[in-house]
Amino acid sequence: MAYVTTKDGVEIFYKDWGPKDAQPIVFHHGWPLSSDDWDAQMLFFLSKGYRVVAHDRRGHGRSEQVSDGHDMDHYAADASAVMEHLDLRNAVHIGHSTGGGQVAAYVARYGIPQGRVAKAVLVSAVPPIMISTDRYPDGLSVEVFDGFRAALAANRAQFFRDVAAGPFYGYNREGAEVSVPVIDNWWRQGMMGSAKAHYEGIKAFSETDQTDDLKAITVPTLVLHGDDDQVVPYKHAGVLQAEILPNATLKIYEGYPHGMLTTHADVLNPDLLAFVQA
Template sequence: MSNFVTTKDGVEIFYKDWGSKDAQPIMFHHGWPLSADDWDGQMLFFLSKGYRVIAHDRRGHGRSQQVDFGHDMAHYAADAAAVAEHLDLRNAIHIGHSTGGGEVAAYVARHGIPQGRVAKAVLVSAVPPIMLKTDRYPGGLPIEVFDGLRAGLAANRADFFRAVASGPFYGYNREGADVKPAVIDNWWRQGMMGSALAHYEGIKAFSETDQTDDLKAISVPTLVLHGDDDQVVPYKNAGLLQAELLPNPTLKIYEGYSHGMLTVNADVLNADILAFIQG
């Protein structure tokens, strides 16, 4: 089937692949509970700059198969590897947002660098090293936060997703925010396309996976971008720690930007990512 690749454990993963096959590839990894569609603004921008752009739907998300297994960071990374190997992506830039940032860290460390496929990486509002409060990372969030997400999703996923998108995700709960109803609708649409089970189990994946070793293993140049008003993945326990653990980081913290800055501040972020790629 075109635009699908089957993983080693038999899961059909949907992907988009636009642009010249001779151009340098950029592969995008989306956040929870979204899909490849969340990268529309970036894919069109970088395509116009002469790059080949690829994005896939994580298993259980978007148009990918709604299986009841493998909803963990190791499988997410292996699914990304299946797409990269199927398309034979080399000298690639891998860009991940939120949970997709964890997926990028796992993919680059465990598959990309060993296979010599990755040139650079970009982590945007990303979850590593770990969101959960632990002995190693006492600045993390308590487990009750993530139990609350699970409870909200299980009780009424449609209402819960609407509340996330219209509130903390884009900072639309801040006084004076420039609220865009269509952005909320698009977030909700993407979320509701996916599997409730994949989203429920994905909360554990994005919050409890300690990716310290992944970050330490990423030898390629890595751009770390985070907003200091990120209400979903607080930057002090994420972006700042990523820059400390990565061997070759470039860190940029945006004043007042939200978790969803990739969408609502796309003009700024696209330009900064392009400068990093070309640098």
């Protein structure tokens, strides 16, 4: 298993598959998951001849379950540690949900200044900010996320089962084709990580204002969102991202859920490839 040590001494697990001289496609996972959530995309891009890279966020998956640093600043710095260790250049960074916030922070603060990034993709991503603020009054109430924290602290295993079996994949919608193995895999990934990292990560993904990060991303950026996303509402996320980003293309998928990269990989993967190759 491959690890890199960050500047503050945290062991971060990563995967690095494919030809080392091929263009890198880097994947950033959502809360509370791991790099395994990108299996469908990594295998797809690997089959197209790309180098595919993904890491487990600190406190998630196989990375070290440290007590501190569960915030967007550290997430971006940890991502940079992996990119610098592998010396990845001309990379396309793709982030889902909280991973989209991580992409925005990494690309703006490290990737572009270091000349490492060619393009970026935000999928069902959390920026600019999820909670209601003076700048974004249409955001969600902080009480929503307080509820997440309470449910996680009371029974993390049940909470994770409920999220995966319900709103994440839209399995709570009438007529949805529910996949128990997909639910089990979400639960497996979540339970691999640290309860503390997951608890504190809720604040990171909901209360971090990333407007300045989005403004600083000058590379071509694809914004993808489902209009039936029950976790990150598209009008307060994807639509705003496209308005703030200097060089954005927005695509909204009718009826698609938050976890559309899994439920609709047959549609999303070709769209991602087309953007990478454009």
